[in-house]
Amino acid sequence: MAPESVQSLLLFASDHPVWAVVITVLSLFVLRSLLKKLLKQKITNFPRKFPDDREKRTKEGFYDVAVVGAGPAGSTLGYYLAKAGRNCLLLEKKKFPRDKYCGDAVCKTAIEILMDMGIYEKLIKENKARIADAGGLCSPGGLSYIGRSKEILGEVPAALACKRWWLDEAIAMAAKRAGAHLMENSGVRDAVFDAKAGLWTVYLEDSDKSYKARILVCADGAPSKLATKLGIVKRPPDGSCSRAYVESGTHKFKADGCIFYHRDMLPGYSALFRHPNNELNYCVYLIPGNPKVTNDDLPYWHNFLMKQDPNISKSLGPGAKLERMKAASLRLGGEPVSHGDHVLVVGDAAGMIDPMTGEGIHHAMEAGKMAAKFLDEAMHHGNYDKDVMKLYHEAWMDKFGSDFKWSFAICQLLYRFPILLDAATAAIARKGDKFLAAWADIMTGRVPKIHLLRPEFVIVITFELVSLIIKRAFGIEKKREKKLE
Numbered sequence: 001m002a003p004e005s006v007q008s009l010l011l012f013a014s015d016h017p018v019w020a021v022v023i024t025v026l027s028l029f030v031l032r033s034l035l036k037k038l039l040k041q042k043i044t045n046f047p048r049k050f051p052d053d054r055e056k057r058t059k060e061g062f063y064d065v066a067v068v069g070a071g072p073a074g075s076t077l078g079y080y081l082a083k084a085g086r087n088c089l090l091l092e093k094k095k096f097p098r099d100k101y102c103g104d105a106v107c108k109t110a111i112e113i114l115m116d117m118g119i120y121e122k123l124i125k126e127n128k129a130r131i132a133d134a135g136g137l138c139s140p141g142g143l144s145y146i147g148r149s150k151e152i153l154g155e156v157p158a159a160l161a162c163k164r165w166w167l168d169e170a171i172a173m174a175a176k177r178a179g180a181h182l183m184e185n186s187g188v189r190d191a192v193f194d195a196k197a198g199l200w201t202v203y204l205e206d207s208d209k210s211y212k213a214r215i216l217v218c219a220d221g222a223p224s225k226l227a228t229k230l231g232i233v234k235r236p237p238d239g240s241c242s243r244a245y246v247e248s249g250t251h252k253f254k255a256d257g258c259i260f261y262h263r264d265m266l267p268g269y270s271a272l273f274r275h276p277n278n279e280l281n282y283c284v285y286l287i288p289g290n291p292k293v294t295n296d297d298l299p300y301w302h303n304f305l306m307k308q309d310p311n312i313s314k315s316l317g318p319g320a321k322l323e324r325m326k327a328a329s330l331r332l333g334g335e336p337v338s339h340g341d342h343v344l345v346v347g348d349a350a351g352m353i354d355p356m357t358g359e360g361i362h363h364a365m366e367a368g369k370m371a372a373k374f375l376d377e378a379m380h381h382g383n384y385d386k387d388v389m390k391l392y393h394e395a396w397m398d399k400f401g402s403d404f405k406w407s408f409a410i411c412q413l414l415y416r417f418p419i420l421l422d423a424a425t426a427a428i429a430r431k432g433d434k435f436l437a438a439w440a441d442i443m444t445g446r447v448p449k450i451h452l453l454r455p456e457f458v459i460v461i462t463f464e465l466v467s468l469i470i471k472r473a474f475g476i477e478k479k480r481e482k483k484l485e
Contacts, residue, residue, distance in 0.1 A: 143429065
């Protein structure tokens with residue numbers, strides 16, 4: 001920058017103290033980003049320790065990578081490692097197809113990976129997945145909007161509903177077809193690292209069998225049992241979710257999906273998602289941030305909302321037939337460490353679940369794909385020390401993990417000021433489907449949460465917020481909603 005420009009900028013800042021603060025903050029942010037890029041380590045900065053590993057061939061006596069857990073994270077990693085020519089062992093505790101309790105919503109990033117694997121169309125054609133076109137939300141104050149997204153988004157929909165029974169099996173079998181060695185009914189009880197040989201030995205449950213691998217990947221879900229046993233993960237899961245399928249023909253729900261926010265349960269929420277054959281998934285997510293709600297309260301909220309919440313009970317109808325509630329834990333917000341010597345932790349096991357939404361399938365699959373690329377590069381160089389593996393942790397944190405801190409902050413705001421969700425819903429109702437699609441991209445981590453500070457969001461939501469405050473102060477508020485015809 002020319003000296004004259006610098007002088008002009010300083011004079012402007014001295015005359016406008018508020019802008020001086022803004023300019024300073026932006027300058028520090030840019031400087032921090034530049035320094036981070038300049039100081040960023042590369043795999044090739046580290047010495048080679050296992051130069052023979054660069055050869056893409058079957059090693060005598062051991063695998064390149066052993067992945068514990070063949071869910072979306074582990075199987076995606078196995079698929080892309082196999083496509084890269086690496087010898088990958090994929091260990092799954094149960095036999096496919098097997099169930100997993102969650103909301104079954106698969107977001108855009110994960111859909112793109114399913115397309116790349118060649119299994120997206122197959123799931124749709126076999127009636128195992130349903131594209132979500134008509135969807136929306138219902139705010140704590142009862143404002144609601146249901147819009148359509150298919151025409152706006154085109155080839156890649158905002159979301160689809162697919163039971164984990166079918167989704168996880170499809171991804172695992174794609175990994176197997178690509179060349180990964182899938183072992184079902186192979187739960188892991190322990191893994192021991194031989195630092196001298198640079199090899200892990202993985203021991204199976206209820207068996208004398210064991211396998212050796214250069215690199216271990218823990219992808220065994222939110223409980224993260226193996227990574228906890230190895231001392232990498234040091235805290236228990238912090239959230240929980242319920243699930244109950246609603247029998248086709250017994251409910252009154254007309255949309256493909258809807259998020260329901262109850263004032264007393266914020267920042268948690270409940271949802272309904274439509275599966276093929278008109279079956280529903282009714283789920284409740286308890287998100288940390290509300291001191292009055294704990295994970296032990298999950299059965300209460302699951303039953304209370306479906307019976308007492310006017311919007312959910314109306315959507316279900318008096319004759320809805322629901323299965324018994326199933327529950328699962330959630331590890332939210334990203335673990336501070338997801339690596340060690342010759343080991344990575346990926347997916348739910350590493351807390352790759354958005355603290356604001358409880359969604360993690362798309363992050364798990366994206367992280368699995370990133371891990372495959374990283375490990376292929378690491379094997380080409382031949383070093384898997386803790387400092388090398390840390391580069392993967394930094395990569396996924398830069399890609400989406402750093403956004404979790406904004407999610408935590410927003411959760412606190414929503415708990416303290418539920419009217420913000422009312423204002424956001426009113427803004428969506430005013431602006432329509434394009435605004436809803438942009439909102440969905442933010443909520444699903446497609447774009448960073450900081451985008452909520454952009455003028456196109458701030459101006460309209462602030463307008464609706466002020467309008468709601470005035471209307472409520474004078475008792476003239478009317479519920480604004482758009483129902484699906």
